[in-house]
Amino acid sequence: MENNHLDTEIIKTKDVNFYYGAFKALTDITMNFEKRKVTALIGPSGCGKSTLLRLLNRMNDLIAGARVEGEVLFEGMNIYDPEVDPVEVRRRIGMVFQKPNPFPKSIFNNITYGPRLTGTANKSDLEALAEQSLKQAVLWDEVKDILGRSAMTLSGGQQQRLCIARALAMKPDILLMDEPTSALDPISTAKIEELIDELKKSYTIIIVTHNMQQAARISDKTGFFYIGKLIEYNATEKIFTNPDVKQTEDYITGRFG
């Protein structure tokens, strides 16, 4: 184990502004994310929380007309530096999406898609990696006999855990989750939440959620966003019991949003 200070930060944004064309989606976001913690980003629709998440692994690059100002420092390196290859960033910062999006391939090929891109070709290595990732995502027992079957035949909750396993197979440093349970039933949601709790022992997790109770249940720190601004960023317990800012309290208690 490397030294595991509670306040070790792994990625931080510094005065980040983000534009979709002429529209300013984020204003002056400065935020530190801690290693092996779960950080939740909450706020009403359109507040910029998903935009911020997708900024952390340069997924926003894929949107025409998107523009970033400021710095995003991942282990001290600005990932928006022109020298940095976004492909390299995305290999180290994994992402799980709102809608489960397995590839129309077999379960095994879904998991090994990423590792194969990085040149892992040895069959037994890939098999070991698939087993390890599926176990981490608590899906192994359900699929170990049907690894050759299409991932599309799994249920929504299983598909989402497969997507988590697929991201874990890249052995990322950070796992970004964009409302990973919003398309799932309560039982699948509970499974994913348990999984997140387990994963934070070895991964840094940043999760966007619409569901405030979910943020309260699973996260260590919570950031509240409103119209592109970070209103309050504090320990989750503090945010939900005694927030510093009035606006946060109004949102938490359901007065708006």
Next chain:
Amino acid sequence: MTRHQKEIIIKNVFFILSLVSILVLGLIVVFLFREGLPVFREVSLRDFIFGMEWYPTYSPPSYGIWPLIVGSLIVTIFSSLIAVPLGVLSAVYISEIAPPAIKEILKSIIELLAGLPSVVLGFFGMVIVAPWLQETFDLPTGLNIINASVILAVMAVPTISSISEDALYAVPNEFKEASYALGATKFETIARIIVPAALSGISTAVILGMARAIGETMVVLMVAGGAAAIPESIFDSVRPMPASIAAEMGEAPFRSGHYHALFATGIVLFLMTLAFNLVADYISQKFKEVGSATL
């Protein structure tokens, strides 16, 4: 009149209209068989299909269409070899790579290509391609397999490209995002995710493009050279089935053996294009039923 009665009338009008078009097509097929089948009083099915000699006006005539079938197949195969890579790759470029401005220009050019009358392409093949081939390769004639294949390929590219493009557009954006998020490059995403996911649509496009090439008449009539013999090289002339029918029908006496033989050739052509369409249909259905297939 109640609303319900109106609904019934509208329903029936649509039913009758669709029935009419099916009926007309059915009658054409019936006619084709009625005029074609009598040839088998003069020649056996085996001698007709596999006969090596097509001398319908000799006496006694010989009605062997094997050289015509070979002619059709060979120009279809060679045109596909040219048209499939061009059509599929241009579809990939248009749907995934090209910047919006270039995309629009390319799409309209390909649509324009689809709108070119085949006689114009045939004319181009006769006047431009044929003399060039003849001089460059020192051939007795430039009207040959390679010329016909190139012109047919030009005709098949728009079909293949536009149907493939639709299939590529139909690949959900979520797949692409997932691939990029795992650290795939654009090329890796196209080659390993987008194209495989669109494969059933692309196969359909390819087969429909080939069906278009095998049934095309004017181009092969004008540039294939018209020799009813098994070719020995790609610079030989051939006489594909549609060209033979179009060229000879005007001179064949009504309900003579020659006339029936041409209709029977039409039946063979009809069955071949039907087979192409059934295969295309089967492929697209097969992949549709399982949602997305395991690749």
